[in-house]
Amino acid sequence: MEILETRDRAGLEVFLRKDPYLHFYELGDLQDKLFPNARWFVITDRGEITAAALLYTAKEINVFYLLEDSAHEAAKELLAGISGKLPGKIYCLLSPYLMDVISEKYSFEKPVSYDKMKLTGDIFIGRNIKYPEYTYRINSNDAEAVGEFLRGINPAAFFNEGMLKTGKYFCIRKNASLLATAGVHLYSKEYSVAAIGNVATMPDEREKGYATSVTASLCADLWHDVKTIGLNVRSDNAPAIKIYQNIGFVKHSWQMEITARKKR
Numbered sequence: 001m002e003i004l005e006t007r008d009r010a011g012l013e014v015f016l017r018k019d020p021y022l023h024f025y026e027l028g029d030l031q032d033k034l035f036p037n038a039r040w041f042v043i044t045d046r047g048e049i050t051a052a053a054l055l056y057t058a059k060e061i062n063v064f065y066l067l068e069d070s071a072h073e074a075a076k077e078l079l080a081g082i083s084g085k086l087p088g089k090i091y092c093l094l095s096p097y098l099m100d101v102i103s104e105k106y107s108f109e110k111p112v113s114y115d116k117m118k119l120t121g122d123i124f125i126g127r128n129i130k131y132p133e134y135t136y137r138i139n140s141n142d143a144e145a146v147g148e149f150l151r152g153i154n155p156a157a158f159f160n161e162g163m164l165k166t167g168k169y170f171c172i173r174k175n176a177s178l179l180a181t182a183g184v185h186l187y188s189k190e191y192s193v194a195a196i197g198n199v200a201t202m203p204d205e206r207e208k209g210y211a212t213s214v215t216a217s218l219c220a221d222l223w224h225d226v227k228t229i230g231l232n233v234r235s236d237n238a239p240a241i242k243i244y245q246n247i248g249f250v251k252h253s254w255q256m257e258i259t260a261r262k263k264r
Contacts, residue, residue, distance in 0.1 A: 001074065002044050003081040012040055013191070015049040020193065021118040021252045022067050024230040025093075026054050027193045028186040041085075043078040050074040053082060055090070064090045066098060069253055076101050088262045096256050106260035113235040114257055117249040122223050124248040128216040130209050131172050135217045138169035138181070146171070149178045153200045158185060168194065170218045172210050178202070180210035182218040187226070194222050196231035199240070212243045219247055 006012065009030055016023040016030075029038050039055040051074040053066040064086065068075035072095075079094075079101045094102065099111060129135070138146060143161040146169070150157040163169065169183035185197030196218070201211045222229055233240050235254060 001050075001077060003078060004042055004044065006040050006042055009035065011049065012042075012052060015042075015052055019069065020228040021116065021230050022069055024193050024195050024228055025186060026052070026065055026067075027191045027228070028188045028195065029054060029056055030191055031188050041078060041082045043074050043081070045074070051078045053078055055086065057087075062087045062090045064092045064094075067093065067095050067253075067255055069095065072097055080104070086262075090260050092256075092258050092260050094256050094258070096254065099256055099258075102258075102260060105263055107263055108258040108260040111256040111258045113254060114232045115235050115241065115254050116252045117231050117233060117241075117244055118252040119219060119223075119229040119247070119249050121248050122220070124246065125216050125220050125223065128212050128247050129220065130213040132217070134172045134174050134179075135214060136171055136173055137167065138164055138171050138183070139167075140164045142171075145178065146181060149181065150198055150200055153203070157198060157200070159198055163198075168218065168222060169198075170214050170221070172214050179205045180214045182211070182215040184218075184222075187222075189225055192226045193228040194226045194230075196229065199243070211240075212246055215243060216247050
């Protein structure tokens with residue numbers, strides 16, 4: 001086994017596509033606009049990648065991905081081998097069995113479990129679009145209103161104006177009032193991948209099917225453009241999981257989310 005830092009984008013894509021629903025975010029980070037901010041580490045066996053880790057840095061935020069469902073020992077060896085090269089504080093998305101490895105050099109509070117879900121068919125999408133007459137595509141002119149809407153519901157919402165430039169944001173609006181939204185955290189037509197995000201409904205408008213309908217409208221639009229559609233959802237968020245299952249998403253795998261700080 002050999003641990004390397006690499007910029008071989010083509011080789012990384014070949015590896016990530018072996019399990020695209022596990023690696024949809026990493027595939028998106030191969031895009032020209034994101035790749036310069038990424039450091040890639042791999043472990044190889046006779047020249048073939050068996051596990052890969054991504055450290056993405058933007059605006060002083062370090063996001064670290066190491067997700068591997070099959071080559072457990074290779075992933076553990078990779079994490080142990082590169083931990084000394086990682087920043088003092090990192091936001092991590094890890095396969096569950098790697099928690100013991102990272103705890104050797106990092107401390108963190110209680111991990112949060114997320115299900116990774118995948119959409120592999122479209123037979124349930126159309127029947128779940130219940131409010132087409134109130135559903136609209138959001139454009140960049142709506143950035144301020146959408147940002148206020150999302151952060152009013154979830155102050156920690158991950159959203160920026162650039163996400164609207166994808167054209168993959170939808171809302172349900174009645175009488176000029178936003179009731180629900182659904183969009184993407186990541187979208188790449190080049191790499192044929194999308195990650196659903198920012199699905200939200202006004203608290204007093206819930207249980208009316210708005211979130212299901214607007215997300216189905218988004219998925220219907222994405223279905224024609226990309227092959228890999230996935231999302232991450234907290235494992236304890238039963239209402240959200242039910243929404244996604246109704247549309248046709250199924251659980252693919254799970255991961256742990258932590259903010260880790262290097263031990264002194």
